[in-house]
Amino acid sequence: MPEDDHTDEIDDKLVQRYDTILKESALLSTFSGILFGFLLNMAINVPDNFAFIDSITMIAALYSTTVAASLFVMPVVYHHLQYPYGDFSKFKSRSHRFIILGLIPAGITLYLGLELAIHSLLGSIESFILASLPFILVYFLFRARKSELL
Numbered sequence: 001m002p003e004d005d006h007t008d009e010i011d012d013k014l015v016q017r018y019d020t021i022l023k024e025s026a027l028l029s030t031f032s033g034i035l036f037g038f039l040l041n042m043a044i045n046v047p048d049n050f051a052f053i054d055s056i057t058m059i060a061a062l063y064s065t066t067v068a069a070s071l072f073v074m075p076v077v078y079h080h081l082q083y084p085y086g087d088f089s090k091f092k093s094r095s096h097r098f099i100i101l102g103l104i105p106a107g108i109t110l111y112l113g114l115e116l117a118i119h120s121l122l123g124s125i126e127s128f129i130l131a132s133l134p135f136i137l138v139y140f141l142f143r144a145r146k147s148e149l150l
Contacts, residue, residue, distance in 0.1 A: 032069035061112035064105040071102030
């Protein structure tokens with residue numbers, strides 16, 4: 001195999017790996033953007049039964065989804081600012097950190113959005129506890145993934 005063919009093959013694999021990371025970033029950016037749109041629409045069209053605590057929760061949810069969307073976009077921004085560069089592992093590790101850090105505010109936004117929905121339906125302070133139940137379930141399923149149950 002000539003030297004040029006081998007180099008082209010390596011470049012093709014590198015482009016595919018860039019593509020995978022950038023597609024994941026695009027998917028998460030889209031998810032958080034849609035979530036932000038729903039929350040922003042709800043904040044603009046405030047229901048009559050919105051309490052002060054609901055307003056604070058809404059503001060916190062809007063901020064957290066903004067941070068999540070910004071972090072999910074960062075691998076694309078980083079790629080365009082640094083391209084071309086030869087250290088793919090540096091790009092991969094930084095993109096991984098951006099995405100992991102973005103998952104934290106995205107989870108907070110999901111929790112706060114669920115809390116707002118439950119509170120508007122039930123009107124009780126227990127909505128903060130009830131909103132945590134799906135996350136507790138996911139945590140236990142995550143912990144049980146290595147056992148024979150899953």
